[in-house]
Amino acid sequence: MVNRHFITMLCIAGLMATGCSSTKKNATAKSTASLKEVFKNDFGIGTALNAAQIEERDPRAAVLIPQQFNMATPENIMKAEIIHPQWDTYNFDMADKMVAYCKKNGIKINAHTLVWHSQLPAFARRIRDVDSFRTFFTNHIATVAGRYDGKVYSWDVVNEALNEDGTMRKSVFLQKLGDDFVTEAFRLAQSAAPNTQLYYNDYNNEQPAKRAGCIALIKKIQAANAQVFICTPAAIGEKIDFTNSQDGDLNQYSQIIRGIAEKNNVKLIDLRKLFLGYNLANNKTNQPSGTLTTDGVHLNEKGNSLVAEEMLNALTSK
Numbered sequence: 001m002v003n004r005h006f007i008t009m010l011c012i013a014g015l016m017a018t019g020c021s022s023t024k025k026n027a028t029a030k031s032t033a034s035l036k037e038v039f040k041n042d043f044g045i046g047t048a049l050n051a052a053q054i055e056e057r058d059p060r061a062a063v064l065i066p067q068q069f070n071m072a073t074p075e076n077i078m079k080a081e082i083i084h085p086q087w088d089t090y091n092f093d094m095a096d097k098m099v100a101y102c103k104k105n106g107i108k109i110n111a112h113t114l115v116w117h118s119q120l121p122a123f124a125r126r127i128r129d130v131d132s133f134r135t136f137f138t139n140h141i142a143t144v145a146g147r148y149d150g151k152v153y154s155w156d157v158v159n160e161a162l163n164e165d166g167t168m169r170k171s172v173f174l175q176k177l178g179d180d181f182v183t184e185a186f187r188l189a190q191s192a193a194p195n196t197q198l199y200y201n202d203y204n205n206e207q208p209a210k211r212a213g214c215i216a217l218i219k220k221i222q223a224a225n226a227q228v229f230i231c232t233p234a235a236i237g238e239k240i241d242f243t244n245s246q247d248g249d250l251n252q253y254s255q256i257i258r259g260i261a262e263k264n265n266v267k268l269i270d271l272r273k274l275f276l277g278y279n280l281a282n283n284k285t286n287q288p289s290g291t292l293t294t295d296g297v298h299l300n301e302k303g304n305s306l307v308a309e310e311m312l313n314a315l316t317s318k
Contacts, residue, residue, distance in 0.1 A: 034067055036067075036070040044070050044071035045070055045071065047065065047068075047073075048075050049073070049101075050075045050076070065107075066105040070106060071107060071109075071110065072098075072102060072108075072110070073111070074112055076119070077095055078111050078113070079116065080120050081121045081122075083095055083144060084121055084143075085121050087123055090144070099148065099152070109152040109153055110156065111154065111156065111196075112155075112159070113155075113157070113158075113159040113201065114144060114145060114155060114156070114158070114189060115141070115157060115158045115159065115161075115173060115181070115182075115185045117160070117171035118160075120172070124172075133172075137173070137177065137181070141157075141188040143192075145189045145193040146193060148196070149193035149194065150195045154196060154198065154199055155197070156201040157185050157189045157198045157228075159202070160201065160202050160203065161173075161202070162210055164204060164209070165209045165210070166211070166212050166214070166216070182220075183221050183226060186224070186226035186228055197227075197229055198227050198229065199228070200217065200218060200228055
C-alpha cells in the first residue's frame with residue numbers, strides 16, 4: 001500500500017521553499033494563495049525544516065510555512081549524531097521544539113531518520129563489540145521512536161541501505177548486524193511506535209537494478225510481518241537522473257509512477273518544464289550567484305515568486 005499523503009508531501013517543497021526569498025510584500029500579502037488549503041481534501045503539501053525555521057528566527061519563513069504547508073520533515077535535528085550524541089545521552093531539545101511548532105501550526109511530521117550509515121554519532125562508530133553495537137541500535141530506535149509515537153505522523157526508519165546495483169550497502173549496520181538489520185529496525189520501530197507509519201527511504205529507484213533490490217527488501221520486511229511503506233524521492237518529486245537510462249527503463253518507470261498517481265488520485269507535474277518555461281519566457285541567463293539553480297536556470301526573488309505562482313496554476317488546472 002502506498003500512502004497518498006506522503007507521495008505528494010514533498011512534491012513541491014523545494015520549489016515552494018524558494019518563496020522564503022521572495023519579497024516581504026509577497027510573503028505577507030493576505031491575497032497569497034495557500035496550496036495546503038487548495039488541496040486539503042486531496043493530499044499534503046510539505047517542506048523540510050531547519051532549526052532557524054522551527055524557532056521562527058526567519059521572519060519570512062515564519063509567514064510562509066504555516067501559510068502554505070501542512071506536512072514537514074526535519075533537515076538534520078532527528079538524525080542520530082544530533083539527537084543521540086553520547087551512549088547514555090539524548091538531546092531532544094530541537095526535536096521537541098519541532099513537535100510543538102508543528103502542533104501549533106497544524107503540520108504533520110515525517111520524522112527523519114532512525115537508521116542511516118551517515119551522520120552517526122562518533123561514539124557509535126567507535127564501538128567494536130557486536131553486542132554493544134546491537135544494544136546501541138536497539139536502544140536508539142526504542143527510545144527515539146517511542147518518545148515521538150503519536151506526535152509524528154511517520155518515520156523514515158531506515159535510510160539508503162542499498163547500493164546502486166540493488167545489493168546491500170556495506171554500512172556499519174550491515175557489518176555489525178548482518179543483512180537482517182533492516183527487518184529488525186522495522187520490528188523495533190513498530191513495537192516502539194505502533195501509532196506511526198513506517199517508511200523505507202532511498203533514491204535512484206528509477207534505475208532497474210536498484211528498484212529490484214528495493215522491492216526485494218520491502219518484501220522481506222513485509223514477510224517478517226513488519227509494517228513498511230516505501231518512500232522514494234523519485235515518487236515525491238525530487239530530481240531524477242535519467243542520464244544513463246535506456247528508453248525502455250524510462251517508459252517502465254514512468255508507467256509505475258503514473259500508476260501510483262492514478263491509483264491515489266495524484267496529479268503529476270513536470271517541474272523542470274515550469275523552470276525552463278519561465279527561463280525561456282523571461283530570458284533569464286545572467287542572474288546573480290547564490291540564487292536557485294535548476295537545470296541551469298537561475299531565478300532571482302521575482303523569479304521565485306513567479307515560478308511558485310506558475311506551479312499553483314499548473315496544479316489547479318484541469
